[in-house]
Amino acid sequence: MRKAVYIGGLLVLALARSASAHLAALSDKELSSVQGGGVGMVMENFVFEHGTDVQNGQVFKIGGIKSSTGEAVNITVNKLYIARAGSNYGTNLQPVNLGRLINPYTIDLLNGDNIGIPGKAVLQIAAPTKVAASVGYDCLDPAAVAGSGTCSSRPATATYANGERPDIGIQMNVQVGTNAAHNLNIQAKSAVIDGSYLRLWGDDTNHRLVAQFKLNFYTPELSISSCDLSGTSCGSTIFMKNFQLELAMGNNLQPMYLDVDGTGNFVFQIQDIPKPAAGMIAADGKLADSDATTWNYYNDYYTNPEYRSNLKIGDFSVGAQDFGSAEVSGLLIQHLKITTHDLAP
Amino acid sequence: MRYRTILGIVVSAVLAWCVPVTAGAQLKKMNDADMSKVAAQGGIYLSGDITLNENGGPLQNAYFGACTDTTKHCGARIAVQMKQNGGWLVLDDLRGKFSFQGLTIRTRKITSGFGGDGALFNRDVLEIGLPNVVQFDNVSMNIAASSTSRPTDAGFQQTDLFSVQMQGKVTMQGNLLVFPDGNP
Numbered sequence: 114m115r116k117a118v119y120i121g122g123l124l125v126l127a128l129a130r131s132a133s134a135h136l137a138a139l140s141d142k143e144l145s146s147v148q149g150g151g152v153g154m155v156m157e158n159f160v161f162e163h164g165t166d167v168q169n170g171q172v173f174k175i176g177g178i179k180s181s182t183g184e185a186v187n188i189t190v191n192k193l194y195i196a197r198a199g200s201n202y203g204t205n206l207q208p209v210n211l212g213r214l215i216n217p218y219t220i221d222l223l224n225g226d227n228i229g230i231p232g233k234a235v236l237q238i239a240a241p242t243k244v245a246a247s248v249g250y251d252c253l254d255p256a257a258v259a260g261s262g263t264c265s266s267r268p269a270t271a272t273y274a275n276g277e278r279p280d281i282g283i284q285m286n287v288q289v290g291t292n293a294a295h296n297l298n299i300q301a302k303s304a305v306i307d308g309s310y311l312r313l314w315g316d317d318t319n320h321r322l323v324a325q326f327k328l329n330f331y332t333p334e335l336s337i338s339s340c341d342l343s344g345t346s347c348g349s350t351i352f353m354k355n356f357q358l359e360l361a362m363g364n365n366l367q368p369m370y371l372d373v374d375g376t377g378n379f380v381f382q383i384q385d386i387p388k389p390a391a392g393m394i395a396a397d398g399k400l401a402d403s404d405a406t407t408w409n410y411y412n413d414y415y416t417n418p419e420y421r422s423n424l425k426i427g428d429f430s431v432g433a434q435d436f437g438s439a440e441v442s443g444l445l446i447q448h449l450k451i452t453t454h455d456l457a458p
Numbered sequence: 459m460r461y462r463t464i465l466g467i468v469v470s471a472v473l474a475w476c477v478p479v480t481a482g483a484q485l486k487k488m489n490d491a492d493m494s495k496v497a498a499q500g501g502i503y504l505s506g507d508i509t510l511n512e513n514g515g516p517l518q519n520a521y522f523g524a525c526t527d528t529t530k531h532c533g534a535r536i537a538v539q540m541k542q543n544g545g546w547l548v549l550d551d552l553r554g555k556f557s558f559q560g561l562t563i564r565t566r567k568i569t570s571g572f573g574g575d576g577a578l579f580n581r582d583v584l585e586i587g588l589p590n591v592v593q594f595d596n597v598s599m600n601i602a603a604s605s606t607s608r609p610t611d612a613g614f615q616q617t618d619l620f621s622v623q624m625q626g627k628v629t630m631q632g633n634l635l636v637f638p639d640g641n642p
Contacts, residue, residue, distance in 0.1 A: 153639030157572075159588075159632030163624070171626030177600065178620050208632060214572055214579040219639055273573035320542030373545025377615035379603040453603065453617060 151221025151237075158208035158275065164192035164284075184290030191284040191296070198255060198269055198303040200280040209279045216241040216265040223312070229365040230314060239310035240329075241265045241277075252331035253355050253427075255303045264307045264331065278303040296340040296347075301332040301356075308359075316368070323368035327419075328360040349434075355427025362446070364420045366410075369449075378453045385448035386414060421445050501564025501585075507557035507593075510534055521609040525553075533599070537607040546604045548616070554597030554624070562587035568635075586634040597624040 165173050173190040180186050196206040212218040218240055225233035243249070243263045251262035255269075255278070269276025282300035308329040316323045335356040340347035363369030363383050372380045389411065395402030400412075414420065423442040430436060488496075514524040514532035523530030533551030540547065566585045570576040604616040 153637050155635040157633040162629035174623040176621045177618050214575040322540040372541050373603040377605040377617045
């Protein structure tokens with residue numbers, strides 16, 4: 114046995130010797146000029162389409178879901194598409210670009226020290242970032258020009274037909290139990306998700322994967338309609354004009370996490386913010402009488418706009434009824450816990 | 459038997475010394491003029507199909523079996539645990555065939571186009587050309603949450619959240635451009 118170990122050692126030496134012949138040490142100066150980086154991704158001339166056409170062998174189904182009364186819910190996706198703006202609700206699919214070469218979709222490993230998650234390496238998957246209003250484009254206007262807003266993705270123009278804002282739509286049949294199936298259509302025109310990201314890192318204390326998810330979704334028109342199965346008799350369409358969603362799920366102070374409990378049920382949770390220790394925040398709530406670090410911690414938590422979710426709808430209408438505009442802004446999720454339950458007997 | 463094994467290791471150790479020497483004898487430095495005559499391939503064109511558990515996987519036990527046996531599961535199972543000693547998020551019963559023709563991989567220098575971004579970018583990218591159409595044959599999977607990684611483990615409980623079934627042609631047109639970006 115000792116012999117085998119010794120020979121193994123020789124082998125390692127032999128390999129190390131041959132390898133060292135090809136490698137040269139880098140000086141500090143050389144090393145400082147080496148830059149690591151993430152990966153940037155842009156989709157050029159992109160079209161995605163899938164759907165159901167039973168006569169031609171096309172099937173796209175989502176099943177296994179039960180209603181609260183235990184009836185099976187079957188969803189048949191008739192059409193799912195991502196294509197150039199101006200698709201006329203998915204009837205004319207032309208190619209679109211997603212992301213910009215100078216501001217692409219990215220997969221990157223970030224230094225947590227720079228984004229308020231100290232001592233952690235953070236994996237980030239991100240859409241194009243928001244930019245200064247002096248060079249950006251209005252997030253909603255399909256005819257926006259440079260300098261009109263903070264979005265980086267540009268709308269299509271006469272000289273740049275693809276644009277970077279796709280039409281996205283899904284048309285599906287939903288059938289609950291033996292009830293008549295209904296057709297549900299959700300479509301967004303000229304959609305922009307700039308500034309969205311998903312950050313993942315490890316929580317050493319609780320030995321789990323935690324995340325921060327920011328979803329920005331802007332569209333000049335989001336429509337939801339329901340029809341009978343033939344698609345000829347439709348109810349009123351819900352139109353949401355100038356729809357802006359800025360959803361913040363979890364943050365560095367209260368990350369979100371996904372888990373499965375001991376009975377095999379799915380748990381989605383956003384941790385609550387820890388309570389201050391007794392005496393750290395003064396009864397009058399003022400900084401001068403409180404522990405400064407603790408006071409600043411809670412002040413940041415309650416004032417940082419990055420932690421808050423916003424929903425703005427420029428104009429909300431159902432059929433001929435116009436409900437005007439609606440806005441929910443500054444929503445802070447203090448604690449959230451969703452657990453699935455198995456309804457099967 | 460033990461000595462034969464050790465002998466084998468000695469022989470490989472000696473080989474490790476010899477290989478660099480013999481390899482070195484066949485390689486010659488190229489000068490710039492020679493190198494400039496070398497033309498690489500334009501890229502790669504790939505066609506094919508990927509089949510997952512068409513007839514069932516290699517495991518045969520109380521849970522897994524052949525696809526002809528309706529009492530058994532025959533698809534692949536991928537389980538991920540996101541918390542120490544926690545439950546498992548599962549991609550279960552994954553099976554089907556993906557066929558495609560004309561997936562291309564090549565490098566490309568972008569100096570123009572993209573609404574003016576190309577000239578600013580002026581760099582090389584890796585271009586993955588999507589195959590226009592991907593044929594899905596009986597592709598199906600379950601998304602589930604499970605108390606154990608394997609269905610044969612003690613205390614196994616699973617909740618199937620939903621299932622997805624795909625069949626037919628999926629349009630996927632365009633080029634995926636990949637390039638280095640971001641912060642060190």
